[in-house]
Amino acid sequence: PRLVELEMRWYQRLWRLVCWVWKFLRLDRVWRWLRLDRVWNWLWRKLRLDRAWAWLRARIIRRVPEETLPYKVDDAVRTTERGIALFEGEPKEGVVTKVTKDRVWVRCPGMTVPQEFSQSVWEVVESKPEEGE
Incomplete structure (x- = not known):
């Protein structure tokens, strides 16, 4: 359980850093201006990233105690x-x-x-x- 807590903290810190950089550089405006959301959605479908994301989540979830998750x-x-x-x-x-x-x-x-x-x-x-x- 202690190792899982450290991993979760590491992921949380990384996510916070990404969010801070995103806000600091105002990338949301660039994202909208270039219409990258359409490109992202197209790539997501073509590369079948939804299945890769499900596989990755399954691997991460296996390491986390089930009772700490908000869903089964x-x-x-x-x-x-x-x-x-x-x-x-x-x-x-x-x-x-x-x-x-x-x-x-x-x-x-x-x-x-x-x-x-x-x-x-x-x-x-x-x-x-x-x-x-």
Whole structure:
């Protein structure tokens, strides 16, 4: 556990440094001006970085005690179905990561941690296969 704490602190320090440099150099304005978000999204899809990211998260999560995480370990890695679903009457697109008897975990665009919903409010309307399958 002590080694895990040191690793987490190291990652946190690195992330804080990256954020500080980003703010100091005002890279968000450059990012928007060059429209790099579109380039990033295209690269993310073409290089299948989402799968690499899931693999990396799985390796990091294995080292961290499960009780310290805000979500269950298998939720961060497993993807079972992608679809458009109704949430409180509004259609939202997301990836269902885990389903139990009465709960469903869904990761919507922009979320790093899957959101938990009750089965009664989350209903899959249309399923789409994963890209490349």
